[in-house]
Amino acid sequence: MRSELKPARLSLPDILRLGAVGLRARRARVVLSALGIAIGIATMVAVVGLSESSRADLMARLDRLGTNLLTAEASEDEKGMPVKLPKNAVAMVERVGPVLHATATADIDARIRRSDVVPQERTAGVISQAVRLDLLSTLGGQVAKGTWLNPAGERLPTTVLGSVAAERLGITRTGETIMMNETRMVVIGILEPIELVPTLDRVAMVGFPAAERHFGFDGHPTTVFERSTDASVDDVRAILARTISPGNEAGVKVSRPSDALAAKAATDEGLTNLMLGLGAVALLVGGVGVANTMVISVLERRQEIGLRRSLGATRNAIRLQFLTESLLLSALGGVTGALLGAAATYAFAWVQGWTAVVPPWSMAGGLAATLVIGVVAGLYPAIRASRLHPTVALNGS
Structure with missing residues (x-):
């Protein structure tokens, strides 16, 4: 078969x-x-x-920069009027339990020029601010050239430039001078870029006492920076505005710089x-x-x-x-x-x-x-x- x-x-x-x-x-x-x-x-x-x-x-x-930095800026009140932060704003913030560091900056009325032969209206897009000595340590910034302000330097006609400000003014080394209004300021330092607060890269910084002496600064800060423990950032953020400006918290704008990243x-x-x-x-x-x-x-x-x-x-x-x-x-x-x-x-x-x-x-x-x-x-x-x-x-x- x-x-x-x-x-x-x-x-x-x-x-x-x-x-x-x-x-x-x-x-x-x-x-x-x-x-x-x-x-x-x-x-x-x-x-x-x-x-x-x-x-x-x-x-x-x-992780390196930290996400625990908050900023509180003076804004406008409910009637649209500009708000001034109190002179003791930093001290008030430092009394909040979880806060580790607090510092401040303030806008000042000073036009910046490379030299006295440059017309005052040509400021190269650089602004001026008064700063506290602990600003750099609070923000985690670094000095690229020269040195940061010290207790003696903050009273003298000296300035520290942000990285962009130095580039725009053509400053490549310390010891050179720039004009702030009619005052000649000596550049003692140039900063590395500050990633969390890049607006400071375009700023010429002077100490609070020097700003009061040479530019009529009234002592009221414009922006307060604070660092708290990581676990308490949200809690601090919720009370920061009314801590700085009790009764007028609508005039304080609180933000978290790391949110931009x-x-x-x-x-x-x-x-x-x-x-x-x-x-x-x-x-x-x-x-x-x-x-x-x-x-x-x-x-x-x-x-x-x-x-x-x-x-x-x-x-x-x-x-x-x-x-x-x-x-x-x-x-x-x-x-x-x-x-x-x-x-x-x-x-x-x-x-x-x-x-x-x-x-x-x-x-x-x-x-x-x-x-x-x-x-x-x-x-x-x-x-x-x-x-x-x-x-x-x-x-x-």
């Missing part, structure tokens, strides 16, 4: 070898098709990596989503390219398909062959794109001085997306190939 013949099942290595045959035979086309996938995946991986690296750097900066992180997240959308479009275009390549491959290999069908290959085997070929093509582009995206992230992070962060999920997600693209792009060509009749295929019609 003769047993019925059954088609042999292809093993996984056989399926992979069959799928790779078409790729090796058309290398230029494969490279161009894989390039579309690679660009999409590289864009998505790089965008996620750069976003995470930037966010990690931002969080590190926040946090807002920057949110802005970066929105930009990241936009770039991910562009990467997805590039990936979709790459998927269309893969589908086009597979359709052309089926048309060009009709006789090969007919021969294999005549020799006993089943429709399922033909479908698996072309579907595997599509998957391999997409995977080639996906792996290349993931590596390129990671390399771009590390290179850009190195240039920026960041710690490079490439989330594993972005790599895994990119590769998974390429496999989905491979299945979707290769499904129709694979089904079309399996439906070719052997006689028609061999005839080439």
